[in-house]
Amino acid sequence: MVLRLLAATGVATSLFGSSAFGGSPPPPPPPTDRIVIDSVVANGSGCPAGTAAVAVSPDGTAFTVTYSNYLAQVGPGTSPTDFQKNCQLSLSVHVPGGLTYAVVSADYRGFASLAPGASGTQRAGYHFQGDPRTTNATHQFKGGFNNDWETTDTVPAPALVFAPCGEERNLTIDTELQVDAGTSSPSATSFMEMDSTDGTIKTAYHLALRQCP
16 A cells, blocks of 8 residues: 655645556655655555555644554454554655654554453564664553553654665654453453544654754
8 A cells, every 4th residue: 555645734635546657747856845755655464455544744743644444353253363463654754955854752542452361562663774773662551451542652862763864765664463362261352453443543653853964
């Protein structure tokens, strides 16, 4: 799934489909005065085609990913592979000339229903294409939980990994939800979702900018 987004007058517009239709004119060059997510490719069992959308904030310093089918679950009637779901986002991000960027924090939200004895895990990893340095974060939830959940990954300033100046490197974000039945009753169903069918549960990523040497 490819989503093309341009931030214009504070509104992000999504165009779904292929980036290389026969006979289509080449896309216009990106604006030079603001952050633009030029393209996003989403792959994974947690973000099947047509179930993830990206929008850029009006001030250009954040973007939001909205999911509609990101659900991990265990229990009667579920598939053996349903306990774990993942999604990899590969983003081509344009920033104004002379600047570079890093992900400084990310907010994740969803809903979980975990039976007593079960557990849920939410993971995320961030890196730039061709850069072995990866920032990872893991959050765990114990059974006996039935509520909205929210986590925040914050990268300390000294640990920020910035995109290389003067090079085109995609930002890769790997996320994962996992549910473990543990000691819960065999008849119990437990699930964890990062979902937004009502448009209110979203994942937000915040960017830091700095001047290139």
